[in-house]
Amino acid sequence: MADKDDDKIDLSRRGFLGGAGGLAASGLVVGAVAGAAGAFAVATQSPTIAAVAADAHPFYNQPHQAGIQTEPQKYTVFMTYELTTSSRTDVQVLLARWSAAIAQLAKGDTIGSPQPTRPDAVAQDSGEALDLGPEGLTVTLGLGPGVFDDRFGLSARKPTLLEKIPTLPSDQLQPEYTGGDLSLQACANDPQVAYHAIRNLTRMARGTAATLWTVTGFGRASAGPSQQTPRTLLGFKDGTRNIFEDSDLEKWVWTAGDGQAWMKGGSYMVARKIHMNIETWDTDAIGDQQNVFGRTKLEGAPLSGHREHDTPNFTKKDASGDLVIPATSHIALAAHENNGGVKILRRSYNYTEGIDDLGQIDAGLLFIAYMNDPKHFIEMQTKLGSVDRLNEYIKHIGSAVFAVPPAPKQGSFIAADLFA
Amino acid sequence: MADKDDDKIDLSRRGFLGGAGGLAASGLVVGAVAGAAGAFAVATQSPTIAAVAADAHPFYNQPHQAGIQTEPQKYTVFMTYELTTSSRTDVQVLLARWSAAIAQLAKGDTIGSPQPTRPDAVAQDSGEALDLGPEGLTVTLGLGPGVFDDRFGLSARKPTLLEKIPTLPSDQLQPEYTGGDLSLQACANDPQVAYHAIRNLTRMARGTAATLWTVTGFGRASAGPSQQTPRTLLGFKDGTRNIFEDSDLEKWVWTAGDGQAWMKGGSYMVARKIHMNIETWDTDAIGDQQNVFGRTKLEGAPLSGHREHDTPNFTKKDASGDLVIPATSHIALAAHENNGGVKILRRSYNYTEGIDDLGQIDAGLLFIAYMNDPKHFIEMQTKLGSVDRLNEYIKHIGSAVFAVPPAPKQGSFIAADLFA
Numbered sequence: 122m123a124d125k126d127d128d129k130i131d132l133s134r135r136g137f138l139g140g141a142g143g144l145a146a147s148g149l150v151v152g153a154v155a156g157a158a159g160a161f162a163v164a165t166q167s168p169t170i171a172a173v174a175a176d177a178h179p180f181y182n183q184p185h186q187a188g189i190q191t192e193p194q195k196y197t198v199f200m201t202y203e204l205t206t207s208s209r210t211d212v213q214v215l216l217a218r219w220s221a222a223i224a225q226l227a228k229g230d231t232i233g234s235p236q237p238t239r240p241d242a243v244a245q246d247s248g249e250a251l252d253l254g255p256e257g258l259t260v261t262l263g264l265g266p267g268v269f270d271d272r273f274g275l276s277a278r279k280p281t282l283l284e285k286i287p288t289l290p291s292d293q294l295q296p297e298y299t300g301g302d303l304s305l306q307a308c309a310n311d312p313q314v315a316y317h318a319i320r321n322l323t324r325m326a327r328g329t330a331a332t333l334w335t336v337t338g339f340g341r342a343s344a345g346p347s348q349q350t351p352r353t354l355l356g357f358k359d360g361t362r363n364i365f366e367d368s369d370l371e372k373w374v375w376t377a378g379d380g381q382a383w384m385k386g387g388s389y390m391v392a393r394k395i396h397m398n399i400e401t402w403d404t405d406a407i408g409d410q411q412n413v414f415g416r417t418k419l420e421g422a423p424l425s426g427h428r429e430h431d432t433p434n435f436t437k438k439d440a441s442g443d444l445v446i447p448a449t450s451h452i453a454l455a456a457h458e459n460n461g462g463v464k465i466l467r468r469s470y471n472y473t474e475g476i477d478d479l480g481q482i483d484a485g486l487l488f489i490a491y492m493n494d495p496k497h498f499i500e501m502q503t504k505l506g507s508v509d510r511l512n513e514y515i516k517h518i519g520s521a522v523f524a525v526p527p528a529p530k531q532g533s534f535i536a537a538d539l540f541a
Numbered sequence: 542m543a544d545k546d547d548d549k550i551d552l553s554r555r556g557f558l559g560g561a562g563g564l565a566a567s568g569l570v571v572g573a574v575a576g577a578a579g580a581f582a583v584a585t586q587s588p589t590i591a592a593v594a595a596d597a598h599p600f601y602n603q604p605h606q607a608g609i610q611t612e613p614q615k616y617t618v619f620m621t622y623e624l625t626t627s628s629r630t631d632v633q634v635l636l637a638r639w640s641a642a643i644a645q646l647a648k649g650d651t652i653g654s655p656q657p658t659r660p661d662a663v664a665q666d667s668g669e670a671l672d673l674g675p676e677g678l679t680v681t682l683g684l685g686p687g688v689f690d691d692r693f694g695l696s697a698r699k700p701t702l703l704e705k706i707p708t709l710p711s712d713q714l715q716p717e718y719t720g721g722d723l724s725l726q727a728c729a730n731d732p733q734v735a736y737h738a739i740r741n742l743t744r745m746a747r748g749t750a751a752t753l754w755t756v757t758g759f760g761r762a763s764a765g766p767s768q769q770t771p772r773t774l775l776g777f778k779d780g781t782r783n784i785f786e787d788s789d790l791e792k793w794v795w796t797a798g799d800g801q802a803w804m805k806g807g808s809y810m811v812a813r814k815i816h817m818n819i820e821t822w823d824t825d826a827i828g829d830q831q832n833v834f835g836r837t838k839l840e841g842a843p844l845s846g847h848r849e850h851d852t853p854n855f856t857k858k859d860a861s862g863d864l865v866i867p868a869t870s871h872i873a874l875a876a877h878e879n880n881g882g883v884k885i886l887r888r889s890y891n892y893t894e895g896i897d898d899l900g901q902i903d904a905g906l907l908f909i910a911y912m913n914d915p916k917h918f919i920e921m922q923t924k925l926g927s928v929d930r931l932n933e934y935i936k937h938i939g940s941a942v943f944a945v946p947p948a949p950k951q952g953s954f955i956a957a958d959l960f961a
Binding site: 195196198235236237239240241242243244246247248249250251252311312313316319320323324331332333334335336337339340349351352353354355356357399400403404405406407408409410411417418419471473474475476480481482484 | 615616618655656657659660661662663664666667668669670671672731732733736739740743744751752753754755756757759760769771772773774775776777819820823824825826827828829830831837838839891893894895896900901902904
C-alpha cells in the first residue's frame with residue numbers, strides 16, 4: 122500500500138483537510154478524515170426546528186444503516202455515481218463528508234449555512250428543505266464492485282459475495298440505468314426532503330464522483346411490519362410476504378462480513394429498474410391478471426385462500442386437476458417454500474417518468490431488495506426471468522448491486538474500517 | 542351546425558351510449574351524455590373507505606373547479622392532451638366521462654370495478670389507489686385554444702381572451718412541452734393518488750385524446766392562505782405575496798365569462814415548465830442570489846425590511862444611493878405595485894426529471910397560475926423575460942394556456958353548456 126501514501130500527501134497539499142496534513146503523514150488519516158468531515162458539516166440548525174424531532178432516525182451508533190429495516194417512507198430519490206477520481210483518499214474523504222452530512226440531514230438540519238454572512242460567500246446548503254423538518258429521512262449508502270477494482274488498492278478488502286449481477290433471463294438492461302460505484306438512497310415522507318438530501322450530497326461529491334443514473338420513486342411498494350400492504354402500479358398488493366421478523370432479518374439480511382470486518386452488520390442491496398407496460402396490462406382480463414400473480418386483486422388473497430395473509434397452498438388443485446395457483450405465477454416462483462427457504466427484504470418504490478415515444482405513460486417499479494447474499498436474488502430472478510407469467514408486462518431495464526456497510530460510530534464514518 | 546349531426550349518429554352506432562341513441566337523435570344529446578357518463582363511472586367503493594372522508598374536496602355544485610383556490614396539496618401530476626378525434630360529440634362524451642370519473646376519484650372511490658366478477662372482463666380501474674382514500678385529490682380540467690379551432694364547430698363559443706401565448710422574451714420553448722387541447726391537473730397529498738387519477742383518466746380518453754406532455758411535481762412551491770410559505774428548488778420562498786383574499790380572487794382570478802355563459806365563474810390557467818440551472822445557481826454568492834430575488838434567503842424578508850411579510854419598499858436607497866431592492870430583482874419586476882395592481886394566483890410545483898446530458902440533476906418549476914385574463918401573465922413575463930436577473934439561472938422550456946370552466950352541477954359535467 123506504499124503507493125497510496127501519495128494520496129495522503131496529495132490530500133494535505135490540496136488543503137482538503139486543512140491542518141490535518143501532519144496527522145495524515147503520521148498515518149492517522151482515518152481519524153483526520155473523520156474530524157474534517159465533522160468540521161465541514163457543522164450545521165446551521167434550521168430556524169424552526171428546536172430539538173430532535175420525533176420523525177428523525179438516528180444515524181450514529183446503530184447496528185445497521187437506516188433505510189433498510191426502517192419502515193418504508195412514502196418517497197425516494199435513488200442516485201448512483203461513478204468515481205471519477207483515482208485517489209483512494211478522495212473516496213475516503215467523500216464517505217466521511219457524506220456521513221457527516223447525512224447525520225445532519227437526518228436530524229432535519231442543513232449541511233452548512235444556507236445564508237452565509239459574507240455576501241460573497243457561497244451557501245453550503247441549497248435551502249429548499251428549510252422549515253420542513255426530518256420527515257423520516259434516511260439516506261442509505263452503498264459501495265459497488267468498482268470500489269474494489271484496481272483503481273484504489275482496495276481489492277483485498279472486497280466482500281467475497283459482491284459481484285456484478287450477470288445478465289439474467291429476460292433482462293433488457295440499458296447501459297444508462299446499470300451499475301454504479303456508489304449509491305445513495307434517500308427516503309422521506311416529504312419528497313422535497315429526499316430531493317434536497319440527494320441534491321446536496323451530489324454537490325458535495327463534485328470532483329470525486331459523478332452522477333450515473335437515478336430514479337425518483339413514490340408510494341412505497343413494499344410493506345413494513347406495521348404497514349398496510351401497498352400496491353405497485355399494476356394495481357396488485359406487493360410485499361404481503363415481505364420479511365417482518367427480526368429473526369428473518371438476522372438469517373437473511375444482515376451479513377457477518379464475508380471475511381471483511383468492515384462489512385459486519387451490513388447487507389447487500391440489489392436495485393432493479395423495472396419498466397411496466399401498464400397500458401398493455403390494463404387491457405388484460407382480470408382472471409388472467411390474477412393468475413399472473415397467483416393472488417386476487419382487491420383482497421390480495423392467494424388464489425388458494427380467502428384472506429391476504431392466508432398461507433398460499435401451492436399444491437391445491439381445482440376440479441379439473443389444475444393447480445389453483447399456477448406454477449408459473451409470480452408468487453409461486455418467488456415463494457420461499459419453492460426457493461429453499463430463501464427470503465429477501467424488499468423495499469421498492471413506484472416511479473413514473475412522463476410519456477414514452479408511443480405516447481404511453483412511462484412507469485414502473487424501482488425494485489430495491491436487501492439480502493446477505495446477492496445470489497439469493499440472482500437465483501430467484503433466473504427462475505422468474507425464465508417462466509414468470511409477469512414477464513409479458515414488465516421489462517428489467519436497470520440493474521446494480523451494492524455492499525451496504527453498517528452504520529458508523531459517532532465520530533467515525535460509513536466504511537471507515539475499509540480504509541484502516 | 543347540421544354537419545355535427547353525423548357525430549350524434551356515429552355515437553349511437555358505436556354503442557358508446559347504449560340506449561341513448563334515441564335521445565341523441567331527438568337533440569337531447571347533452572343530457573344523454575351526462576347520463577351515460579354517470580352510468581359508466583358508477584363506482585365500486587373502495588373496501589376500506591366507508592363514508593366521505595374529511596380530506597375529500599366536493600366536485601359538484603361548487604362555484605369553481607377545485608384545485609384553483611384549494612390550498613395546494615403536496616404533489617401533482619399535470620397532463621396535457623391533443624384531441625385526435627374530429628367529432629365534437631367525442632369531445633363532449635370525454636368531458637362527461639371525465640367529470641363523472643373525477644367526482645368519484647375525489648371521494649376516494651375507484652372509477653369502476655378494479656376486480657370484475659367475470660374472469661374475462663377487463664377491470665375499469667387500475668387499482669393502485671385502493672385503500673388510500675381521497676388524500677385531498679383535486680383534478681382540474683382545462684380547455685386549450687385548439688378546442689375552438691375549425692375542427693369542432695365551437696369557434697363561436699370561444700372565450701375572447703383565450704389565445705395561444707406568443708413567444709415571450711428569453712423563451713426557449715421546446716415543442717414537446719408546449720400547447721395542448723386539453724389539460725388535467727391532479728393534485729393530492731399522496732403521489733400515488735394523483736398518479737392513479739391521471740393514469741385512469743388518460744386511459745378513458747383513448748381514441749379521443751392522446752397524451753402530449755406531462756410534468757410530475759412535488760413540494761408545492763406557492764403558499765395557500767393558511768400555509769407556511771414553501772420554497773422552490775432555488776432554495777428561496779415562493780408565494781409570500783400570493784393571492785390570499787376572496788376579494789382578490791373575485792377581482793383577478795374568476796372570470797365573468799368573456800361573453801360566454803359557460804365560462805362564468807371559470808378562470809384561465811397558464812402553465813410554464815421552467816428549467817432551473819440549479820448547479821450554476823448553487824455556485825452563486827449569497828449576496829447576488831438575494832439581489833436576484835430582492836429577498837433574504839432564510840427569512841424571505843424583502844431586502845428593504847426584516848420580516849417575510851413586510852411590504853417591500855421599492856424606492857428605499859442605501860447609503861450609496863442605490864436601491865436596496867434592485868429594480869431588476871424578481872420581486873420588483875413581479876410586484877403588483879409595479880404592474881398596475883395586477884395580481885395572479887400562483888399554484889406551482891417543483892419537479893425533478895433525473896440527470897441531463899451533462900450529468901447534472903435536471904430540475905425546475907412547474908409554474909401554474911390562474912387569472913381572469915392571460916394578458917396579465919403575458920405582460921408580466923414580457924418584463925421578467927427582458928430584464929429579470931433570475932434569467933441567468935432559469936429557462937422557460939414549456940408553455941400552455943387553458944380555459945378552466947366552473948364546476949358542474951350534479952348530473953351535468955364540466956363545460957356542458959359549451960355544447961348546449
